[in-house]
Amino acid sequence: MTEILSTNKTRSLKRELDALVSTFDASFLSTDPLHFVHGYKRDRDREIAGLIASCLAYGRVDGIKKSVGRVLGAMGKSPYEFTLNFNPAEGLRLFDGFVHRFSGPKEITCLIYFVKQMIMANGSIGGFFMKGFVAGDESIKAALSAFSENALSLDSFPVYGAKKLPKKAGVRFFFPNPNDKSACKRLNLYLRWMVRRGDSLDFGIWKKVNPAQLVIPLDTHIARISKNIGLTTLRSPGWSMAEEITSALRKLNPKDPVRYDFALCRLGILDRCPKKKDALKCEKCLIRKVCVL
Numbered sequence: 450m451t452e453i454l455s456t457n458k459t460r461s462l463k464r465e466l467d468a469l470v471s472t473f474d475a476s477f478l479s480t481d482p483l484h485f486v487h488g489y490k491r492d493r494d495r496e497i498a499g500l501i502a503s504c505l506a507y508g509r510v511d512g513i514k515k516s517v518g519r520v521l522g523a524m525g526k527s528p529y530e531f532t533l534n535f536n537p538a539e540g541l542r543l544f545d546g547f548v549h550r551f552s553g554p555k556e557i558t559c560l561i562y563f564v565k566q567m568i569m570a571n572g573s574i575g576g577f578f579m580k581g582f583v584a585g586d587e588s589i590k591a592a593l594s595a596f597s598e599n600a601l602s603l604d605s606f607p608v609y610g611a612k613k614l615p616k617k618a619g620v621r622f623f624f625p626n627p628n629d630k631s632a633c634k635r636l637n638l639y640l641r642w643m644v645r646r647g648d649s650l651d652f653g654i655w656k657k658v659n660p661a662q663l664v665i666p667l668d669t670h671i672a673r674i675s676k677n678i679g680l681t682t683l684r685s686p687g688w689s690m691a692e693e694i695t696s697a698l699r700k701l702n703p704k705d706p707v708r709y710d711f712a713l714c715r716l717g718i719l720d721r722c723p724k725k726k727d728a729l730k731c732e733k734c735l736i737r738k739v740c741v742l
């Protein structure tokens with residue numbers, strides 16, 4: 450991959466983005482679906498709540514909060530206990546009427562049923578993920594691809610009524626594959642939550658995965674702001690752009706490139722960085738010194 454940052458640019462970006470990370474810390478958690486996961490004390494509950502919250506992290510913030518709250522509320526105090534005792538037929542009744550854009554009762558039921566099978570076979574979602582993980586890989590791309598493929602080959606008969614998961618089954622949306630050029634934003638977000646450690650945002654539950662291997666959860670905010678500050682030259686969001694931005698961030702922090710994700714994303718979520726240059730907002734912007742817009 451072409452180096453897009455000069456030494457001087459790297460230095461100034463690091464200074465500005467490190468300051469941004471100090472500003473947008475855990476006190477901003479209520480603006481993020483990660484907030485729900487912090488409501489649980491045990492790792493085994495956080496792992497499941499995290500997958501549910503990240504899978505539904507698409508669309509408007511208010512809608513995400515409502516949908517994640519509805520599903521986790523139905524799962525009770527322990528998503529782990531709920532999942533172990535989960536019966537798909539009952540799940541379809543329990544989540545009847547649930548709608549989060551193009552995800553409905555079948556998608557949520559199948560997702561929880563998949564998680565149940567992951568736990569039964571490998572002890573945890575993390576254990577299931579480790580089946581495709583290679584410690585020496587530069588990034589988690591191959592492991593993420595294996596995770597999605599393995600998940601989508603689990604039994605789905607009680608939900609979709611077919612031996613093989615139908616091509617149009619909505620649950621596939623929760624398990625995209627980097628080999629299809631998808632940025633896999635929501636799964637990379639989930640990985641960030643499970644793998645990163647050392648601050649009060651992410652949980653560091655999956656200790657065998659190195660935070661240096663993570664890839665930025667690329668959404669519209671991260672794509673736009675990354676272009677503004679010269680982290681990417683690519684035009685279309687996708688896995689290649691996520692890799693290019695991550696590679697630039699590795700120059701700033703080789704051990705933990707994705708540490709900038711939460712803070713950068715706040716600029717978009719809190720409307721601090723508008724889609725078009727705005728003199729008032731840009732004047733107050735914490736990273737205006739490195740913005741090339």
Ligand code: SF4
Pocket residue numbers: 674677721722723725726727730731732734735736737740741742
């Ligand atoms: S200076 Fe303006 S356009 Fe640039 S990152 Fe800041 S708010 Fe966004």
